[in-house]
Amino acid sequence: MPRPKDIAAIDLMLGIPMSSSNHEMYEYLKPLMMDEESRQQFKMPAQYMFKDIPSVGDTDDKVGWVLQQMDKHNIERAMVGAYTGRPEISEAISKNRHRFLQCLDVNPNRGMEEVRRIKQAKRDQGINAVSIFPSGLVPQVAIDDKKMFPIYAACVEEGLPVFVNTGICGPRFPSMVQKTELIEEVVWFFPELKFVMRHGAEPWDDLAVKLMIKFPNLYYSPSAFRPKHYPKSIINYMNSRGADKVLYAGYFPMGISLDTIFSDLDNLPLKDEVWPKFLRENALKLFGIS
Template sequence: MPRPKDIGVIDLMMGIPTSGDNKEMYEFLKPLLMDEQSRKMFSMPAQYMFKDIPQSGDEEDKVAWVVGQMDAHGVERAMTGISSGNTDRAEAIRRFPGRFLLSYECNPNLGMEEVRKIRQLKREQGIVAVTCFPAGINPQVPINDKRLYPIYAACVEEGLPFFCTTGVCGPRIPSMCQKTELIEEVVWFFPELKFVMRHGAEPWEDLAVKLMLKYPNLYYSTSAFAPKHYPKAIVDFANKRGSDKILYAGYFPMGLSLERIMQELDDVPLRDEVWPKFLRGNALKLFGLEDAR
């Protein structure tokens, strides 16, 4: 039951900062924030939920700093996101081959322009997934909204899993556009789409489990949650019928340090046979990557 230390972890949510305090990672949310504390006092919009947020400080080489943290804590590969305004993650792949997987943060408000962008990034930069934060888009886009359907279709055709935030979000913005119940319409209409839930699904984690039992291509990643706060329903599901459905994702450096994550993972009561799938195997299977181990 203790976490094995000899598994090269694949982390399905990691950022690469461009400044020492991480504030630039949340600039996109500013138009949606209404309260003064979120706008002016927090270094991240959900800071009230996190403590000891890691910062790169005066480190000049941010990519090397991130890789150093990965090496120190057994993370073999990490998925990191690019967006329309930031496609420089290709540098990380060039400098550290085999260490990063690229995902693209989509904006469904852009229509076919975004569909073409996804196809282009798959060809030119080898993205392995498309991601979405429905509540963080301006204007917001519900998970089952017609604006997302062309993107879902493109993901199916390009063989790209779709990672989507669901549940009440941390930043003080409306969350109902990402109610977990909205996912069912999508995975019903797109049975070939590999849909991965992000950021907890709370308070609908029991519904998330029910839907994963029902739909073969629906998955759950543990992003943005310290391991001691993993929902019990999710841990129980991983230990039973959901061992192939739950994938490890962190939140470094946006809100959690890898040191804290790995320390707390030691106390997560997963069964021996579940750990290799959770930390590595399920991610490799999701992306169709062959494990050399």
Template sequence: MGMPRDIKIIDCMLGIPEAEDRSEWFAPFRPLIKDQQTLSQFAMPAQYMFKDIPQTGTVDDFVSWTVDQMDMYNIDKALVGWNDNATSYRAKEMFGDRFFFDLPIDPNRGMEEVRRIKRIHAEVGLSAISCFPAGTLPQVAINHKYMFPIYACAEELGLPILLNAGIPGPRIPMETQKVEHLDEVCWFFPDLKVVMRHGAEPWEALAVKLMLKWPNLYYSTSAFAPKHYPKAIIDYANTRGADKIIYAGYFPMGLSLERIFSDMQNVPFKDEVWPKFLRENAMKVFGL
């Protein structure tokens, strides 16, 4: 059977645009980029990987517009990045039942960042924190000592951490995101829920091996059109990993919801996997 139509979907990576021009989403790591094609031609640094990047056009209210897009595809709730600005506060105030929030963090800020996480969590009620290791400046690896105060803070607060793993899409070095780095983190923080983002390729088989090893390690499908979900991940979800694989999209950063859910019809998950993948695993991991 294909994807059921009656599941209220939870999308664990969705964005609320600030404006028609979304280049500010990628500003923090733009100084790392050296190739002229990216700097002069791309609206987003990984544009070479995506075709038909969604265009919003002129919109008066991006928060309401985003909810309208979710409604068209039966997305009940969406995890979005908290930016500590007017858009984030409006999203929480107007649609607190539709959005839950992760806080993107910078481990280079040390204890100042730990204090910021605690302050925003006390005010907002975060559901996770997140880090793009290859996009930190300077770059900080998943298992680098600068990350350990962040992990300790997340575990203390009971928050999962979302980590980009695998070769980054932007043309920046990959060393910080090698999947093998997760082994040490999951060992040292056994009560910290760690969720991989952005594919873990080309080490997806290692990602599966580590999920078998560590109960606190999960995988989300962010930034991948469903037709490109790694076979190792699909096979794992259909066997021992049904509780470990979580749906996450990439709208409107790189994929349209139309593209995602058109492709999704052909993903060969077993019937019993779909409710967990589309909703139940997110409810469990993020405490919804």
């Protein structure tokens, strides 16, 4: 059914660019890149997959520019990174807390230092979630690795959902630490943990559906995918018993423009009753906000 234009969306993956080129966002991945094209020529690590990488506004007020883009597409709120090292961005986000949710990207290799960082960020910044990119860590850490468990425990204690990349990653480095099957032991051992699968889970999307049916606190967010490329298994699940388990997320300005995303959404074959849940209600419920 056509997307209702009057539903204000909540976007669970949106970035605040640091510069007009935005290249700083990917510097931490350089140690994992072995091929020359990724190292020297790509604007972003998975450029071979993305043909519509947005141009970043040439303005010093990057938060204001992002808010303009959100308003253009009726995005009420967006989840962005917790910019702990950029006080000017953190201050601008704080002034617009009604528009932004904050997600702290963490590295389990740091052990208890990272556990304390999560607790401090919740206390000082009021973060809303934690995110982990297992394949993007140096060294990589599997979803079910023992290093991850203190992070998951901290998320339960602080009442924070955790967003974890699963499936074959876009950048040209290994992905097996993100195998979707590794999620099962985590959500079994931490039944209170709200675990959100990021970035498609392909080629294990059928398994992702099976696991969501089995575990009540396991969710899915199709970030970094153009809506026209959402896995069919996920669309079928949304239109049947999974209407409450899938949450909208884009990939702006990292790889896909909002113009492209929302144009694709207009052709997404969802039932009328699924749209409000997908675009906003599931996110409100996940975070316990109104």
